[in-house]
Amino acid sequence: MAHMFLFKPTLSLSLRLNKTSISLPHRSFRHSHPPFPFLSSTHPISLPSASDSNNRTHIRCSSNHTSTAVEGSEKSFVHLTDVELMRQCEMDTFKASGPGGQHRNKRESAVRIKHLPTGVIAQASEDRSQHKNRASALNRLRSLIALKVRKTVDLEAYSPPRELLQILPPKSSIRGSDCGPQIGPNNPKFALGMQALLDLFFAVEGSVSEAAKYLGLSTGALSRIILSDDSLRKEVNNLRASKGMKPLK
Amino acid sequence: MKLTLTSVYRPHCFPTLLNSSSFISLCRPFCTSALSSVPTGVKPQVPLFLRPPIYSTKLCDLKKWHDWAKGLAFSVGSTFLHSDNGPDSSLLCRELKWLMEDAVVGHHSLGVKDDGRVEMRVDMEELYCLWRQRILERRPFQYVVGCEHWRDFVLSVQEGVLIPRPETELVVDFVSGVVSENEDLKKGAWADLGTGSGALAIGIGGVLASGGGRVIATDLSPVAVAVAAYNVQRYCLQDNIELREGSWFEPLKDMEGRLAGLVSNPPYIPSKDISGLQAEVGRHEPRVSLDGGIDGMDALLHLCDGAALMLKPGGFFAFETNGKQQCRALVDYMENNRSGSFCNLEIRADFAGIQRFVIGFHQ
Ligand SMILES: C[S@@+](CC[C@H](N)C(=O)[O-])C[C@H]1O[C@@H](n2cnc3c(N)ncnc32)[C@H](O)[C@@H]1O
Numbered sequence: 001m002a003h004m005f006l007f008k009p010t011l012s013l014s015l016r017l018n019k020t021s022i023s024l025p026h027r028s029f030r031h032s033h034p035p036f037p038f039l040s041s042t043h044p045i046s047l048p049s050a051s052d053s054n055n056r057t058h059i060r061c062s063s064n065h066t067s068t069a070v071e072g073s074e075k076s077f078v079h080l081t082d083v084e085l086m087r088q089c090e091m092d093t094f095k096a097s098g099p100g101g102q103h104r105n106k107r108e109s110a111v112r113i114k115h116l117p118t119g120v121i122a123q124a125s126e127d128r129s130q131h132k133n134r135a136s137a138l139n140r141l142r143s144l145i146a147l148k149v150r151k152t153v154d155l156e157a158y159s160p161p162r163e164l165l166q167i168l169p170p171k172s173s174i175r176g177s178d179c180g181p182q183i184g185p186n187n188p189k190f191a192l193g194m195q196a197l198l199d200l201f202f203a204v205e206g207s208v209s210e211a212a213k214y215l216g217l218s219t220g221a222l223s224r225i226i227l228s229d230d231s232l233r234k235e236v237n238n239l240r241a242s243k244g245m246k247p248l249k
Numbered sequence: 250m251k252l253t254l255t256s257v258y259r260p261h262c263f264p265t266l267l268n269s270s271s272f273i274s275l276c277r278p279f280c281t282s283a284l285s286s287v288p289t290g291v292k293p294q295v296p297l298f299l300r301p302p303i304y305s306t307k308l309c310d311l312k313k314w315h316d317w318a319k320g321l322a323f324s325v326g327s328t329f330l331h332s333d334n335g336p337d338s339s340l341l342c343r344e345l346k347w348l349m350e351d352a353v354v355g356h357h358s359l360g361v362k363d364d365g366r367v368e369m370r371v372d373m374e375e376l377y378c379l380w381r382q383r384i385l386e387r388r389p390f391q392y393v394v395g396c397e398h399w400r401d402f403v404l405s406v407q408e409g410v411l412i413p414r415p416e417t418e419l420v421v422d423f424v425s426g427v428v429s430e431n432e433d434l435k436k437g438a439w440a441d442l443g444t445g446s447g448a449l450a451i452g453i454g455g456v457l458a459s460g461g462g463r464v465i466a467t468d469l470s471p472v473a474v475a476v477a478a479y480n481v482q483r484y485c486l487q488d489n490i491e492l493r494e495g496s497w498f499e500p501l502k503d504m505e506g507r508l509a510g511l512v513s514n515p516p517y518i519p520s521k522d523i524s525g526l527q528a529e530v531g532r533h534e535p536r537v538s539l540d541g542g543i544d545g546m547d548a549l550l551h552l553c554d555g556a557a558l559m560l561k562p563g564g565f566f567a568f569e570t571n572g573k574q575q576c577r578a579l580v581d582y583m584e585n586n587r588s589g590s591f592c593n594l595e596i597r598a599d600f601a602g603i604q605r606f607v608i609g610f611h612q
Contacts, residue, residue, distance in 0.1 A: 105412060106335075127398065129418075130600070132398075
């Protein structure tokens with residue numbers, strides 16, 4: 001049974017005595033896990049079936065091979081705080097059969113979060129506590145959104161955002177020295193850079209050499225970044241395949 | 250009352266004396282896993298996953314057990330589900346996997362070579378016995394392994410103590426939201442009444458620790474107090490959490506008008522519903538932790554009355570209830586019988602969308 005949850009950004013307790021408001025839970029999530037290990041499998045993993053108790057890490061994305069285009073003016077979803085992001089989500093937890101609470105002893109701890117504006121779905125069920133599954137599902141959602149949700153890029157006036165510059169090697173001719181050390185795929189901030197890079201790729205219709213020009217890199221150097229992360233490589237290759245181009249290897 | 254707790258795990262966590270008016274715990278690091286208590290006879294059990302791996306078994310014997318256990322789980326089908334909304338085979342198989350994780354060192358995949366040996370925290374005979382209890386007696390999985398994963402914690406539980414529920418996790422978020430906006434509450438003294446395993450006290454103790462606040466946790470049940478003390482020490486929160494044995498506000502006489510916050514998940518199930526509960530709950534969890542009287546509201550109303558007396562002005566409270574009806578009844582009671590005592594009352598839903606909590610402030 002699906003339930004919709006909207007999350008309040010802050011706990012506001014400003015109601016008068018004779019008027020009792022009803023509101024849904026406020027949550028804060030902690031980023032305790034690196035965002036990518038679950039994305040390293042080569043195929044999207046499907047939701048667990050009832051009989052499949054062995055596979056405890058599940059993710060699914062509703063838009064596996066297509067990307068959702070979103071208005072360029074919108075604030076990037078990936079930049080939202082956990083609470084802001086959850087406000088845009090619907091969440092299924094344990095099936096709400098029966099009254100719950102003290103009545104119940106059931107370890108249905110799978111959590112599934114659907115991001116309503118994009119339809120991206122992330123799920124986590126590998127942990128024994130609901131709490132941790134919720135946090136992991138949100139982390140996954142964030143990375144999936146980075147991979148699947150595209151912002152339109154105006155190539156005429158293109159200047160790469162800072163988070164993209166940060167994942168480029170120092171030899172890039174447009175990367176200033178104020179960008180700090182290069183951020184690699186194991187850094188949680190890589191997702192932001194990856195998203196911006198994919199936005200550019202879509203704008204140049206999958207051409208590595210075109211994209212490299214905008215980033216002040218050689219084609220080879222850009223290819224190396226793409227190949228450094230499995231999920232990024234897969235996404236770029238999906239795009240190239242849809243344009244009839246050869247995959248990067 | 251005097252209790253002595255010793256544990257084999259994380260010895261560095263046990264060096265300090267926990268001192269309170271009604272509870273003294275002496276901790277001796279580097280002792281055996283035996284937990285002894287004097288003189289109540291309450292003996293907190295060590296959860297399976299923390300027991301020393303002193304057993305060893307042939308992998309093929311473990312595999313044999315696993316096959317047998319899986320077969321037993323599958324034989325259940327959905328009979329429990331249909332009879333009392335209990336677990337079905339797929340849930341039981343998941344639990345079986347967790348049992349392996351806790352019982353076997355370095356959770357071996359059963360795929361590898363048969364002639365090897367595996368280290369275990371229980372012997373094979375007991376492992377058979379535990380799974381039989383799980384299936385045939387419907388003993389809750391958490392009692393079988395002696396722990397429950399709750400928020401970021403792994404809490405020890407045993408017969409005589411309520412297994413903390415996922416719904417209750419939200420109360421810690423409410424508190425965390427409130428104290429993040431109010432330094433004064435963060436520094437203050439909080440109470441968790443009917444603490445059971447100590448779940449809420451520990452969750453809130455962690456939230457308050459950085460600001461210097463503390464929690465007094467009470468319970469009527471000596472088993473609950475002993476288990477809560479064990480959990481508090483496992484998380485090294487003995488400086489922030491004090492345990493007191495007694496009925497509701499009775500052990501808090503010294504705190505009148507001084508509490509910055511009060512939380513409770515009291516027994517709230519109407520007495521007539523107890524007999525129809527899922528077997529894991531009704532047959533195995535303590536009635537005193539579930540039965541809330543005729544309409545389930547006995548403890549909740551008592552807590553409301555006490556909250557008006559014990560909270561300082563601006564103090565926060567959060568109560569868990571049985572659902573919409575009790576939430577409404579509680580709010581009505583507060584508005585009509587205790588008007589002027591409370592403000593900013595809110596009903597909050599749990600993650601299944603059920604109106605579950607009443608929160609608010611003392612005037
Ligand atoms: C539903 S359990 C909640 C346990 C724990 N707070 C949790 O959320 O997991 C209710 C608790 O209230 C305790 N209790 C029942 N009657 C009590 C009383 N008169 N005074 C204090 N505690 C009581 C029970 O022993 C039990 O631990």
